[in-house]
Amino acid sequence: MTLEGARERWVRTGGVELCVAELGDPAQPTVMLVHGYPDSKEVWSEVAARLAGHFHVVLYDVRGHGRSSAPQPLRGGFTLEKLTDDFLAVADAVSPDRPVHLVGHDWGSVQAWEFTTVKRTEGRIASFTSMSGPSLDHFGHWIKKRVSRPTPRRVGQLLGQGAKSWYVYLLHTPVLPELAWRGPLGKQWPKILRRLEKVPGGDYPTPSLPTDAAHGAWLYRDNVRARLRRPRADAYAHAPVQLITPLGDVFLSEKLYDELELWAPQLTRRTLPAKHWVPRTRPDQLAAWITEFVTTTEGGRTTSAATGPYADRFGGQLVLVTGAGSGIGRATAFAFAEAGARVVAVDRDAESAARTAELSRLIGAPQAWAETVDVSDEQAMEKLAEKVAAEYGVVDVLVNNAGIGLSGSFLDTTSEDWRNVLDVNLWGVIHGCRLFGKQMAERGQGGHIVNTASAAAYLPSRTLPAYSTSKAAVLMLSECLRAELAGQGIGVTAICPGFINTNITSTARFTGVDAVEEKRRQKKSARLYGLRNYPPEKVAEAVLRAVVRNQAVVPVTAEARGGRLMSRFTPRALRAIARMEPPL
Amino acid sequence: MQREWLRERGVRDWFHLPFAWFGDRTAFVDFRIPLQFFPTNRRLEAGMPFILDMAPVYKGFTADIGYSGSLGPNPLQDRLLADLEAHRELILREVRERRPLREIYQDVDRLMVRQGYANRHRAYPFGVIAHKVDRVKERRWSPHLFGFGTQSLKGLASDAVHGHRDGWSPLWSPYRFSDHPPRPGLWAVEPHLGFRGTGAKFEEILVVTDSEDPEQSAFWLDDDLPHVRRWAEDK
Numbered sequence A: 001m002t003l004e005g006a007r008e009r010w011v012r013t014g015g016v017e018l019c020v021a022e023l024g025d026p027a028q029p030t031v032m033l034v035h036g037y038p039d040s041k042e043v044w045s046e047v048a049a050r051l052a053g054h055f056h057v058v059l060y061d062v063r064g065h066g067r068s069s070a071p072q073p074l075r076g077g078f079t080l081e082k083l084t085d086d087f088l089a090v091a092d093a094v095s096p097d098r099p100v101h102l103v104g105h106d107w108g109s110v111q112a113w114e115f116t117t118v119k120r121t122e123g124r125i126a127s128f129t130s131m132s133g134p135s136l137d138h139f140g141h142w143i144k145k146r147v148s149r150p151t152p153r154r155v156g157q158l159l160g161q162g163a164k165s166w167y168v169y170l171l172h173t174p175v176l177p178e179l180a181w182r183g184p185l186g187k188q189w190p191k192i193l194r195r196l197e198k199v200p201g202g203d204y205p206t207p208s209l210p211t212d213a214a215h216g217a218w219l220y221r222d223n224v225r226a227r228l229r230r231p232r233a234d235a236y237a238h239a240p241v242q243l244i245t246p247l248g249d250v251f252l253s254e255k256l257y258d259e260l261e262l263w264a265p266q267l268t269r270r271t272l273p274a275k276h277w278v279p280r281t282r283p284d285q286l287a288a289w290i291t292e293f294v295t296t297t298e299g300g301r302t303t304s305a306a307t308g309p310y311a312d313r314f315g316g317q318l319v320l321v322t323g324a325g326s327g328i329g330r331a332t333a334f335a336f337a338e339a340g341a342r343v344v345a346v347d348r349d350a351e352s353a354a355r356t357a358e359l360s361r362l363i364g365a366p367q368a369w370a371e372t373v374d375v376s377d378e379q380a381m382e383k384l385a386e387k388v389a390a391e392y393g394v395v396d397v398l399v400n401n402a403g404i405g406l407s408g409s410f411l412d413t414t415s416e417d418w419r420n421v422l423d424v425n426l427w428g429v430i431h432g433c434r435l436f437g438k439q440m441a442e443r444g445q446g447g448h449i450v451n452t453a454s455a456a457a458y459l460p461s462r463t464l465p466a467y468s469t470s471k472a473a474v475l476m477l478s479e480c481l482r483a484e485l486a487g488q489g490i491g492v493t494a495i496c497p498g499f500i501n502t503n504i505t506s507t508a509r510f511t512g513v514d515a516v517e518e519k520r521r522q523k524k525s526a527r528l529y530g531l532r533n534y535p536p537e538k539v540a541e542a543v544l545r546a547v548v549r550n551q552a553v554v555p556v557t558a559e560a561r562g563g564r565l566m567s568r569f570t571p572r573a574l575r576a577i578a579r580m581e582p583p584l
Numbered sequence B: 001m002q003r004e005w006l007r008e009r010g011v012r013d014w015f016h017l018p019f020a021w022f023g024d025r026t027a028f029v030d031f032r033i034p035l036q037f038f039p040t041n042r043r044l045e046a047g048m049p050f051i052l053d054m055a056p057v058y059k060g061f062t063a064d065i066g067y068s069g070s071l072g073p074n075p076l077q078d079r080l081l082a083d084l085e086a087h088r089e090l091i092l093r094e095v096r097e098r099r100p101l102r103e104i105y106q107d108v109d110r111l112m113v114r115q116g117y118a119n120r121h122r123a124y125p126f127g128v129i130a131h132k133v134d135r136v137k138e139r140r141w142s143p144h145l146f147g148f149g150t151q152s153l154k155g156l157a158s159d160a161v162h163g164h165r166d167g168w169s170p171l172w173s174p175y176r177f178s179d180h181p182p183r184p185g186l187w188a189v190e191p192h193l194g195f196r197g198t199g200a201k202f203e204e205i206l207v208v209t210d211s212e213d214p215e216q217s218a219f220w221l222d223d224d225l226p227h228v229r230r231w232a233e234d235k
């Protein structure tokens, strides 16, 4: 058994007996998890365990799967009408008085779309969370529209999804799929899942897999052709829908959902960088989104407060930003807050970190905390990592941004100066990556690390030798770490901004000059950066975009992009520029 | 509406016509040129922040006042409004210290950045945080230029000419021409905070005199104003 502590019961309906498992307190709202193909209810074991603390969680084996019995004969026994009967029978048994919150994956989601869009279930469904399984009726209309009024783009989308559906055609051939599943494919499947889908091993899939897969072929044969040819015209959802789209799904194109708002007016969209089997690979994220959606619909609200760009991706995620008390770090914290993320604002300046956290809460972060830590202090960083993991969870996005400026020729730079700048700019990043990267890797559910390097990382100069060295190290560290963590679904990005109008110029140290001259240079460089007037908010936008697209190195501002091109193609010109005295 | 109400009560001219900004226009989102100040057809909806700003001239005396609020609760704008109190105190304190206007401007800027906000008065003509207001001759016919009363503009211009000779300016800006201590007179001061699509400001008259007594050398004309009352209530 992979569903620990589950209570079991059997529900008889339409000539079959369904195996139903329940977890959690029955007095709480009921969340019903419907599995897909080729699976049994155990596919949900990780998600169910996480939901059981808040909800009455109900799972059942779809007819012909797991320990539920199969209809006789098989042909015609798996129509969506019969599957709807099953759902109503289970719902009436486990939650007779209150509507249930449906969650479906793959074919479980295809079925649940039917449940959510037919008249006879109205009032029995409180909400529906769909992942990787469209409504066949919506799909039918989607195809019709593209066939009847083809534009190059529409034809492309059609061919794209057509290519992803190869297995659907195979499943329509008689007998062969059954033979394959009961034979070699059934044996190889766990390995295939591990290798291609990155599904962790353990007690999943269950031994019933070959029969599940063989019976389940009738799900396709009984429904797909009929519905795609004659899709229902009234397939409107009568409950709020949350659509979770894994962007790396090799079976379904996200374009399928382009016009979903027409069918499901109360729609919340979520995306995550993952493959098809998200209940196995991303249980934390799913449990968090389901919990939030169920809780808000129970509370009578349907839309979340966050409205910023990428709210579909970052809503509810835990984001930690260092140097969040000012400039780029603060703007980045705000941008994530607007996308609905939970924000940990870290800075060595307590007051400014608190301010960032407070404003983050006002613009969309469901929760935000301030932590006063010096990133160069190894012990303090270790304490922070422990506290964050224990109290807020594993960080989904880490932004190592804290940094200080140091200007002055190499010969004027003391070893003390060197130590200071390397301690913050390089060691701060190392500590962050080491501690939080380790937690991400151990959790095994992906994540992203952003390190703020600088255009100075690839632009030599006679004025910023120490600063540029620290940033070049950060750039290379990011590239190496990216290679190492790619296999675990953790992305790493180095951001390389040019001249950004922040406080850094007023706090930067200038070596080799007296205090008065230092003040003058700080003022002067602040003026110059002010004239350039590139706002940190735009760097923050680039940070979010880079995470969504998993970009490796992102120069921000025209001078940073131009410099990067020059460093590749005309390095000698850059060396000549490096010898010039700056206008300070 | 405001124009009609005040007209019936003897207002014959305006330093500038009433402005009203709703929603993200309160933070001047995407404003590039000052002409974008002018009213649009946007309707005020629940929860939206707004700013009203008008400068009627009554029997030759100009008042230039501004007020922010929101229709229904808006916790973010409440926060901005509460944070304006520190600016009102800072400005008065530094004017009494007779600090150069340009430096006061920069201190206000720094405080805004520390608070996490953007300076939105920079979007006003010449980026001013304040300007002098004066008596205006009442004329039967007083045309407006881009919403500003020509009589008042004339006053400002003549001040600018005199001031230029003596090294001061009726505009309180971040530029070198504001590098002088506050001039006695009436200043309409309007610090304007912006934060991600929400803005808040007040505009009040600051009286600057040539008195030796610091208390008398500068004071806010009126302390019984909606935002000031609010700060007192919150304490």
Ligand SMILES: NC(=O)c1ccc[n+]([C@@H]2O[C@H](COP(=O)([O-])OP(=O)(O)OC[C@H]3O[C@@H](n4cnc5c(N)ncnc54)[C@H](O)[C@@H]3O)[C@@H](O)[C@H]2O)c1
Residues within 6 Å of the ligand: A322, A323, A324, A325, A326, A327, A328, A329, A346, A347, A348, A349, A352, A373, A374, A375, A376, A401, A402, A403, A404, A405, A424, A428, A452, A453, A454, A455, A496, A497, A498, A499, A500, A501, A502, A503, A504, A505, A507, A536
């Ligand atoms: N501003 C630019 O032009 C520019 C260009 C390229 C790269 N960067 C980099 O961007 C990052 C952010 O800089 P910014 O411009 O926003 O500067 P900023 O000075 O406005 O903000 C930096 C923040 O980091 C905090 N901080 C500094 N040292 C710390 C430490 N040891 N522990 C914890 N917090 C610390 C500061 O208190 C401050 O709040 C830095 O790494 C900087 O090197 C800046």
